[in-house]
Amino acid sequence: MAIKRNLHHIDIAIRTLIGITLIYFGFVDTSYISNEMTRWLLGIFGIVNLLAAALRSCPIYALAGINTYQK
């Protein structure tokens, strides 16, 4: 099933930025956050955001009927 794009390029840029930041604090520079579980949580969230940005589609947007791409 083809994934339907629903993210505007600004939306993609923001998600990419957030994704990279979270992955950085989660997995790259661990000195900021000592708690491992917290780091993992942030890292996973970062990956989710990067994935959405890469696919140009957010599954929550799709479920909620939101489409920033068409706006």
Added chain:
Amino acid sequence: MPLRLKLILSFITISLMVVSIFSVVAYISAREYTQHVEQVRLHKSNEHLFAMLDTSLPLLAQLQNIVPHHENRDNVFSIIDISQKKILPGGGFNLGTHLLADLLIQSGNKTQQGSFTIGKQEYLWSADPVPDSQYIIANTYLRDSSDISTFFSYVGTPLSTTLFISIWISVWAALLLARLFRQISEKNTQLEYQASHDLLTRLPNRGAIGRSVQQEMESAKACNEALIFCLVDIDALKEINDSLGHKSGDILLDQVTQRLKRTLQGSGHIGRFGGNKFSVMIKRSETVNAENIRHKLLESVEPIYEINGHSLYVHATLGIAIFPEHANNAQELIQKTETALHTAKKLAIDSSVYDVSQDNNSAERLRLTHDLRNAIHNEELQLHYQPQFDVRRHEIGSVEALARWIHPQQGFIPPDTFIEIAEQTGLIQSLTDWVLRTAIKQCAEWHDMGKYLTVSVNLSARNLHDETLSSQISNLLHYWNVSPEKLCLEITETAMMTNPAHAKKLLKELDDLGVRLSIDDFGTGYSSLGYLKQLPVDELKIDKSFVLNMAKDESDASIVRATVSLAHDLGLEVVAEGVEDQMSQDELSRMGCEYIQGYHIARPMPHDELTAMLISTKVKNNTQTDETLAGVQANRL
């Protein structure tokens, strides 16, 4: 504010609140836990000190020697003598030592733990009695005031991360919920539309029409305006459905809808009232009234329709009622319009405006029906008797029993009104039962007085369907010991012709009983003479419409003459009713009419008045005198 934004803000607020509450609870719990840990440490420190004591040496000296070596920046050991109630030298002091010593001296020689605050400083302590002595060692610890900042340095980052993730998930949840709400709302709107509209024509349905009428009526009332409400009945729909299929019927309904819309041009409300009925509601104005709206609607609906290659002519019938003239609420207005439509269809005309006289179902009529039922049940009706004068014997030969109803609130109700209600509602059966019972009983009373009158009772068409009628009459006659020939049953021509076979059978049974039978209102119905001659009737009553004018109208006189002659030829006696003058009476006598009845002889009267009259005029028991009729007329009402 859009629902989505509202939900997002609400969820973020909830997340913030949850994380804040969680932080406070976590901080309090952490503080309590560290206090417990510190107190256990203080207690263990005391026990460690006690373990160093040698029981063979003086304890106080040992304590005063050891204690100073154990003290450090955080821990202060105090030696308290419970017996002497004082702090002994050798131990340490801080701001809370005296306060703590007082507390321990009061509470006695036992292990205790607690905390106290002096100024902004909080102290934790553990007091333990020195084994086998009166001394207590109180170990006090000044808690680090940077506890909270230490706590947040540990949990701050996880809490912030949790808050961040919570808010993120909240936004997701808010977005999904907003979508769900929107879908539910759309579904509800759709269902509401379906519940209030006809899906074929997309017009408001009956329920919605009712609500719309009520709203319009309220606004019209406020503005002192009038509303015209019409029901348009498309007569040919069933035939089209049956012959061309429902699809064609649906096309017709759609085309009618379009035509009605074009006609009203948005100035009124159109609805699908159900089946083949449309409703139209419009405000009355100088240019819009019932008459021109009727024309407009008929003109728009009736021209030929082209449906699936067929040219169809459709006939429409209109019922119209107007607010406020005909009704005060929506339900009543719609009901009156339906009555008007029903009337138009019954009279086979294309339209009818509501007329109260044509309304058989008005609330007033329903009330009257209810009251009549009670009146019959409670025997509140009265039976009046109108004498029939025997022309040959110059005496009152018989009387016709006539029901009268004096309504407790409305007074005299015309017999035509309540008899019609009784016939339409089936109450006629009970009414006739009561009339028969009362009349036969009265007849028996007159017979006991020596007045051998015949009593006539009217039967309706419905009575002719009563299988038990003849046995009931037979029982009554037997019970009151009245000869059957003293009871005459009057049946109208029309009633007989409703179901001739049934009527013939019942009349035969009644004739076998020996009861006299009379054809009432003769000349007004459509009876066949060929049929009438087969019936076992004894007399014929000429309708008063012929008798009333016979003195002035020669054609009426001819009809009466012919009827009398015909009756005599068939071997029947003749009663002429509606005799209101001497000339008519004389003429009827000359024609050979046997009985005359009418206001010229006497009006209907209650039984006691009639009894008094019978006594004064010596009727049908003694030798007749020529003055009998004169006596009756003198007594007439």
